[in-house]
Amino acid sequence: MKWNRSYSVVAAGLLIAGVVAGAPATARAHADSATAAPSVASPLAAPVWLCNPALASDPCGPTVHYPSGKTEDVGAVDEPFQIPSAPPVDCFYVYPTIDTLPNPLLQVGSLPPTPTDPEMAVTLAQAERFAGTCRMFVPVYRQASLTEVALGLVLKSPADLATGEMDVAQAWQDYWTHDNIDPATGQRRGVILIGHSQGSADLITLIQHQIDGNAAMQHQLVAAYLPGGNVQVPIGQPDGGGTDAGATFQHIGLCSNDTRFGCVVAYSSYDEPAGQAPGATAVFGRPTAAGYQIACTNPHALLTGAAPDSQQPLDTYLPSRQLVDGNALNPSGNLGLVGAGYTLPDVPAGFAHFRGELLGQCRNQDGASWLQLTDLGGLLPTSTQTSDLGTHVVDYNVALGDLTALAARQAADWAANSSQ
Numbered sequence: 530m531k532w533n534r535s536y537s538v539v540a541a542g543l544l545i546a547g548v549v550a551g552a553p554a555t556a557r558a559h560a561d562s563a564t565a566a567p568s569v570a571s572p573l574a575a576p577v578w579l580c581n582p583a584l585a586s587d588p589c590g591p592t593v594h595y596p597s598g599k600t601e602d603v604g605a606v607d608e609p610f611q612i613p614s615a616p617p618v619d620c621f622y623v624y625p626t627i628d629t630l631p632n633p634l635l636q637v638g639s640l641p642p643t644p645t646d647p648e649m650a651v652t653l654a655q656a657e658r659f660a661g662t663c664r665m666f667v668p669v670y671r672q673a674s675l676t677e678v679a680l681g682l683v684l685k686s687p688a689d690l691a692t693g694e695m696d697v698a699q700a701w702q703d704y705w706t707h708d709n710i711d712p713a714t715g716q717r718r719g720v721i722l723i724g725h726s727q728g729s730a731d732l733i734t735l736i737q738h739q740i741d742g743n744a745a746m747q748h749q750l751v752a753a754y755l756p757g758g759n760v761q762v763p764i765g766q767p768d769g770g771g772t773d774a775g776a777t778f779q780h781i782g783l784c785s786n787d788t789r790f791g792c793v794v795a796y797s798s799y800d801e802p803a804g805q806a807p808g809a810t811a812v813f814g815r816p817t818a819a820g821y822q823i824a825c826t827n828p829h830a831l832l833t834g835a836a837p838d839s840q841q842p843l844d845t846y847l848p849s850r851q852l853v854d855g856n857a858l859n860p861s862g863n864l865g866l867v868g869a870g871y872t873l874p875d876v877p878a879g880f881a882h883f884r885g886e887l888l889g890q891c892r893n894q895d896g897a898s899w900l901q902l903t904d905l906g907g908l909l910p911t912s913t914q915t916s917d918l919g920t921h922v923v924d925y926n927v928a929l930g931d932l933t934a935l936a937a938r939q940a941a942d943w944a945a946n947s948s949q
Contacts, residue, residue, distance in 0.1 A: 547711050548636045565854050570671060570692040571639045576700040579644045579652060580622075580667035583708075589650055589665035592761065596644040597862075599854060610661045610933075615830075618719035618940040620663030621704060622656040623697055624648055625726030625757070627867060628674040636692060643667045647852070647899040650863035653879070655925040662937045663721060664915070667709065668700030672727055675866060683752055691729060697731040700816035701739065709749065717745075719790070719943040722753040723934055725925060729758025729795075733777060742780050753793045755934060756924040760795035762870060767792075775821055784826050786834045790943040794831070794935070795824040796891070796900040798927055799919030800909050806894040811917050814899040821897045827893035828931035832938070838892065841901065842885035844930025847908070852879040867922060880929075883908060887927055902927060 565859075580589035588594045591612050617869030627650075632642040652667055659665065673681075673688035681688040689880045711718050724732040732755060741744045762768060767783045769776025784792035797813030807814050814823050829841040848864075850873040860873055874881035887908030892899060902909065902920060913920050920927065 540924070556655070570636050572695060572699055573639050573641050576696070576703045577637065577641050577644070577669040578667065578670050578700070579624075579648055580665045581708075582664050582666075584593040587665075588644075589652070589660055589667065593649070593653065593657075595646050595649050595854070596785075597646050605611060610658060615713075616660070616662055617944055618663055618666050618721060619704075619709070620656065620659050620665050620721045620723055620936075621701065621722060622652065622659070622665060622667045622723040623670070623725075623728030624651050624655070624667070625724075625867075626649045626672060626675060626678065627865070629673055629866060630676055631674045632669070632671065636671050642671050642696075644669050646650075646863040647865050650853040651867070653852055654864070655725060655929075658880075658933045659721070659723065659844065659936055661933060662940050666700075666704050666890050668697060670696035670700070670731070672731075690727065693727065694731050694734045698735055698739065701735055717749050719751040719947060721940070722752045722755075724753075724755055724758065724791050726757045726921070729755040733758055733760070736778065738782065739920055740781070741778050743754050747781065747791070748947065750781070751790045752936070752939045753781065754936075755793060755795045757797050757813060757921050758795060759797070759813055760793060760816055761821050762824055764820060775818055777824075783824050784831055784901060786830065786837065790939045790946070793824065794826045794828060794932070796826055796924070797823070797919065798889070798924050799902045800902040800904055801899075801919070802911055802914050806892070806897045807899055807919060811897065811919070813919065813921065814897040816896070816898075822893060825893070825898045825900055827889050827891050827900060828928045828935055829889060830891075831935055832931060838890060840888045840890040843887045843889045843902075843928045844885075844934070845887050845908065845927050846880040846929040847874055847883065847926050849873055849879055850875045851877065851880055862892045882930070884930070889928060900928075 578584060580587055586594040590757065592600055594600055624668050627647045632645060633640045648669060670693045672693040673690055678688045709717050722732050731860065732753065734754060740750060762776055762783060763773055768781060769779040771779045778793065782792055784794050799807050801807060816822055827837050827841055829843055830837050830839060835841055850860055850862060853862035853873065855873055883906060886908055888903040888905065890901045892901045909920060925932065
């Protein structure tokens with residue numbers, strides 16, 4: 530079962546979801562800029578966790594516990610993958626823009642957010658399969674909601690990302706202090722940072738402020754996966770080298786044609802018509818200044834050692850209707866607005882697996898850099914070819930099999946070499 534080719538008018542809503550992270554995540558243009566509305570929130574009394582191994586019912590374990598009370602046996606519904614009892618590394622995942630309204634509704638003081646079904650659904654769709662390699666840590670954060678971003682577009686005032694960045698940074702410090710030390714060995718554990726869209730923007734800020742150049746934390750970094758985040762590098766360079774303020778990172782480079790640990794995977798996917806690049810109004814893929822480019826790393830090419838600009842078959846996992854609690858009347862289920870316009874595969878499994886039906890190729894043309902998709906199997910709506918978002922909504926899923934395989938290899942490389 531494939532994605533429905535039809536693409537509804539709610540593409541405008543998907544644009545909202547992308548804009549919230551697309552521009553702010555580029556280089557150092559964050560929500561704490563002079564043009565952004567200041568946050569009126571205070572730090573939370575304690576981080577709120579959607580997934581954490583210490584939770585009595587960890588939703589990212591073998592059994593999914595939706596906040597609404599629905600339970601789901603991941604081992605039974607997903608194409609088989611094992612969740613080990615002692616994963617070798619950790620994953621710290623920050624989900625994309627998914628809240629239709631602010632969570633909590635009144636974001637003042639230290640009122641905490643509460644886990645929701647949409648946040649769980651997008652976590653399952655993007656990150657659950659990483660549980661085969663990682664202990665999963667997923668904070669609930671006070672993100673800029675779809676509604677706030679829409680209002681910001683109308684008023685031409687950037688949405689406030691500072692509150693979400695504060696919550697993510699607090700959760701990271703809590704994880705680093707209490708969970709990163711392995712109770713069995715007493716040694717610090719490796720960690721993969723995983724984000725998308727607004728989640729990538731928040732992780733970019735976290736990495737810049739706390740990890741990039743911090744030897745202790747950087748040593749534990751297995752990798753950072755930041756699709757849909759516009760990571761900017763000097764043309765031909767993996768990072769800023771310590772002195773280039775226009776680069777997103779100074780000491781953490783892009784992953785190259787190998788699977789060594791400690792690097793960044795970043796791209797935004799488009800299925801542009803032959804010979805065309807994303808337009809001047811594209812949300813992703815365009816740098817903020819001359820001499821720079823937006824990073825594109827092809828996950829499949831990293832696994833095979835192929836040239837990054839070569840066309841590679843992608844290992845695609847699309848979330849099913851069952852996984853996100855969809856039905857005939859609401860096929861997107863708990864994905865709500867961001868999943869609208871796509872008809873999820875209606876199969877008795879958590880994911881539908883398509884190997885090689887999408888081809889991926891990093892391209893650099895007319896000032897834009899992106900992961901160009903070639904659709905051999907009719908998986909993508911044809912109207913994404915004219916969207917400024919491209920295929921942003923499925924950035925992870927188009928190469929989810931490659932990304933999880935890469936995570937396993939990088940985790941093994943970190944384990945074998947981190948003590949050197």
